Amino acid sequence: MTLRSGLWLPLFDELSDPAVVVRLAAEAEEAGWDGLFVWDHLRWRAPVRAAADPWITLAAAAAVTERLRFGPMVTPLARRRPAKLARETASLDRLSGGRLILGAGLGSDRFGEEFSRTGEELDDRVRAAMLDESLAVLRAAWSGAPVRHRGEHYVVDDIAFEPPPSGIPVWIAGFPGNTAPLRRAARHDGFFPVNLDHPDQLAEAVGTVRRLRAEAGADGPYDVAVGLPADADLAAYEAAGATWWLTDFDPHTITVDEVRGVLRAGPVRA
Template sequence: MKFGVSTFLTDQGIAPAALGRAIEERPLDSLFIAEHTHIPVSRRTPYPGGGDLPEIYYRTLDPFVALSAAAAVTRRILLGTGVALVGQRDPIITAKEVASLDRVSDGRAVFGVGIGWNREEMENHGTDPRTRGRLVDERLRAIRELWTTEKAEFHGEFVDFDPVYSWPKPIQRPHPPLYVGGGEGAFRRVAALGDAWLANSVPPEELGPQIERLRGLAGRDVPVTVYGVAKDPGVIERYQELDVERLLFFLPTKPEAETLAELDRFVGVMERVT
């Protein structure tokens, strides 16, 4: 099993290049970062974690700018969105951003995607929360066409364009891996469009049966990465008993010195369970 890091990169914590370099210096294989374009001042949608919305949600850096900064100072680690909110993104621009990240990182981009939970945020992008699932599915299919076809064309309910040229194409073939986030409601999207399931903090006792249901639906051995894992050796050992490809430790958003100390604590936990 592999281990990586999931975090919110903001203007108040460690810089992207410093974090990328620090992860590369340790036996960790990946960096996944969250995205929110903005947070509406008037918000009806409750925070899924309960209570007040943490400040990190208000201050996230653009994921592709941040990951490109990390790419420039690393050579090994995977660089992923965890997750990109596709329902709030133009598919043609997003296809170019992911392909560009894959190019500047020499084939290390991972496109982690989700439909989002903040209804007011997506409404400000012109997205109807009631149809966001269908919208995301179409945009993902369109992005895949733009990555893999010289004269890409797409005609759907939400996305519609005649043949276009869109370069650069990604280095990875047929395209960067698409990690689909979400719970069981996302399983059909994982089965139809995903290369892996990005499970968000699902406890081990729930994850095992969910993996079986997902793989039964998909008819294949879908890889699983678990996002936001605590540094608890007992819990990690229970994940090891499942067929999980990767665990992503949740890294709090802190200044550089505190972040480096936390990364070292992750390594200490890894050494205890491997």
């Protein structure tokens, strides 16, 4: 198999201590894992009580690893200011030597009420527009050229975000049956379908993304990441188009011992 393997961790409760996740990152690299990806949430529903900041955690993990790819999977861009995120992502990519992958999506108020409890936008359509506009700002900022953007939601008036990153892939999250996320994913560097039920569902979504990319004349590497438990039929999902397997843990019951058990069992091997 050529499927790459990444730990995908909710930073809750036992994993809310960044020092714990940093140790897991070092162990994962030593064990041959390809990536470390983390959830990006302010809070989660009970029984979860504690949560860590993903960006602080990822920066610390980047500092103790040399090969591991990493990133938030996913960050809801409508909850972040794109100019600030441009600085953070560029710095983190440089700190890691070009290993950052940005997972981006709409986010949801369903599981943690983190939008409604902080006065953030609740309308999915508005957040989708904010997501697309944020991505446009980030792409412009990462070029290193001055950004002159006046949009519906954001303004960046003649700011150059230097030093620029080496090149940050963007993976777009979305439900595979929805057209808008597929179109958005086709415009970027990867697709992270959520709530997959069957490999055939993935194959259909990947087929749509490939067609949209071909119609747009897009080429170059493209990734499809799937979040699945360790006992899933990974070969079937790889045949359906997956290039990355991310470990799917229950956020309500995840423990360090559980993560370490999956980690030590090892990544997918060819």
